[in-house]
Amino acid sequence: MATIQDVAKAAGVAASTVSRYLNGQLRVTPATEARLLDAVAALGYVPNAQAKNLARGRSGAIGFVVPDISNPYFGTIADHVVEAVERRGLMVLLCSTRSQAVKEASYIDLLASGAIDGMLYLGSFRSNVRLVAAIHGGLPVVVVDEPIAGLPDVHSVVMDDYAGGYQAASYLVALGHRRIAFVSGPAELGSVTERRRGYCDALVKGGIDPEAQLSLPGHFTEQFGASALPRLLAGPEPPTAAFVASDYIALGMLSAAETHGIRVPEDLSVVGFDDIRFSQYVRPRLTTIRSPVERLAQIGVDMLFDRLAGTAGPARTEVLPVELIVRESAGPPGAAAARAARTGTAPAHSPAPPDSPAPAPPRSPAPASAHSAAPAPRRSPAPASAHSPAPAPPHSPAPAPPHSPVRPKESEVT
């Protein structure tokens, strides 16, 4: 590996000249330029990244901590993150922690030790200590997808889990269900509790007691979904529907349902969450809440680059609207039993219930707004920090990549 010194020697100039010329900070005479170019080409010189970063105090990469890269939901987010970061000319150091706190902690330490310029964090409640330490150490961090309470001064972008839960449950209520179970990932997760809050509120609004419902927290795996089904149907009065707050889990449950001879949606309606790609390939096609993963990634990366450029305002949380996607896995309750018992009250299979399940509830922490069911990409205002009623645009419109320091938009109002 040729060094800058080698190039300098070959070209008969000083190393500093090579450096500055290569970085476009120096004009040289045509003669010098030719020798320089020749030397670089001849030696196949490529600047050493470590040395450059050491000298510059930057690293040219951002880290992305994610629980499990083999989970297609996270994989998709990662893909979009990579895409967005690359557009800015940086690289992504992707860290799959496999949900192990130890790994997460060591990764954060590793990353915080100068390996990266900033970090996108998608994780759980654990290891906040390290994370907080890293943040205090000056590492720009943006939290994505999984809301984390009690993290000071951190920008974040999350799905509107509350609204999603509300929509899903409202839909099931509107279909006529009265016993609606809640199946989810780890109960400690912010996203899970938010989805559950929404679900509960929708039930209450429908005159149903949420406390009387079955609640099955678990893990983000299909195995858990498969194992949850029997438990769901074990009781004397099993639910006729389940809000499964993760498509990944829901797919496992759907599979188990077929194995157990449970028909979906006739015997059990299922509404998922995330709308991962496979949800449209299973039978019945999964009715679910679509999370705008690409926007999440884009906004998260934008936020991080704003922080890196120092142009980010005070910490705020962007909440992304979600959308109910009606497919086939949810229908009127007891479509089979009802046919025998009652009159043909709910005959149709392809259900077309109140398409706007409800005028959407208030967002979790703060202001009203919403009707998130609408596909229109509305942004909900930042609930955490300054919820200024003024028309301050919540998400600064991705002004400018770091390399071209111009920031045309968002004229400062002074």
Place this chain on the structure above:
Amino acid sequence: MATIQDVAKAAGVAASTVSRYLNGQLRVTPATEARLLDAVAALGYVPNAQAKNLARGRSGAIGFVVPDISNPYFGTIADHVVEAVERRGLMVLLCSTRSQAVKEASYIDLLASGAIDGMLYLGSFRSNVRLVAAIHGGLPVVVVDEPIAGLPDVHSVVMDDYAGGYQAASYLVALGHRRIAFVSGPAELGSVTERRRGYCDALVKGGIDPEAQLSLPGHFTEQFGASALPRLLAGPEPPTAAFVASDYIALGMLSAAETHGIRVPEDLSVVGFDDIRFSQYVRPRLTTIRSPVERLAQIGVDMLFDRLAGTAGPARTEVLPVELIVRESAGPPGAAAARAARTGTAPAHSPAPPDSPAPAPPRSPAPASAHSAAPAPRRSPAPASAHSPAPAPPHSPAPAPPHSPVRPKESEVT
């Protein structure tokens, strides 16, 4: 950010002492130790990774170049790679190129400029130039999953694509199919051509002309699978079966089949490749070739670390046996039509045809062996380099992994 100098000053010692002590290369007096520890704790000292790497000439990370991280097949491999590398105490720099040659090239350049100690490469034919340059530049590279021709001095580990294709096609032939289409990813890929070779040989063995069959190369997406179905059935004598050399594609096709009212396997049998997790969750459950992704990752990482340690022998290619997983998506041809036309020749639905479709063909480049259908983790000998008939263990048992040098399994037979 505190530096080592700060710590040294605070503890009243030299920086070198701090460095050596922290790296366990120096015993110090209890008094010094206490002061050292205090200083480190008080300042919250974390060594700067860049500087360390620069001084050491290493980087502590390995790169993994992969075409598309949102594809669950690659995602799963990535997960296992991360796991295996972490066990060795290093990190993974994951690069999703989204199959774009430009990105791949720039990533390789970036990685080759000292950012990583070694590289796992999963990619296509493109950008070989850069890759070759990087290899010549001294970067240890191990090629995984996707065979690449004409890469000198590179260790690699791939699936036995040929055997997989042979098994899949043999199975369909054994079921009685005579018109068997071949649907796959990009035709230029080594894995695709290998799978096709196996498929062709199996057809020939069954007395079928491979040239007369429909062949549909495309991309590794479900969309392609969905679009392939109509084209498959367009002709006057459509195939009764398809070997779809990627589960991802097969899932798209299965979905399209239902949409078009094509019953699987009655109207069309489908055999996939990879056995991604979702293949068991779709209906009908996908009959497919299982690729041992975890072993692939483990062996690839082992090879890379051998190369890093300098204990790797000459370049060789490890070929991993694959396994036919019989599920529901393939059955006798014309199960519906036949019922009317012929006698009840092939009545059963759950087919139990020759469970060992054939005594497995010779491996692609070289020696006989195989019966890859057996789940037993046999390793096929290296076909590329020295195919010594001597009992030289093909995969050198990773003599000394850097951090935890113990490797209990696979007792060396000497």
Place this chain on the structure above:
DNA sequence: CTCATTTGCGCAATCGGTTTCGCAAATTTT
């Protein structure tokens, strides 16, 4: 109580770049 070891620790070079400062030559101004 010497002499030979070992042990604990500091000095300074090194890794491969970047960057400030400043000199000398080339160019422009009067």
Place this chain on the structure above:
DNA sequence: AAAATTTGCGAAACCGATTGCGCAAATGAG
């Protein structure tokens, strides 16, 4: 043609670690 600028380029400090070498003190042997 002399003075004032501008331009091209080199010397050296620096980023934050690691590491070879060497010295002094503590330890052991005789």
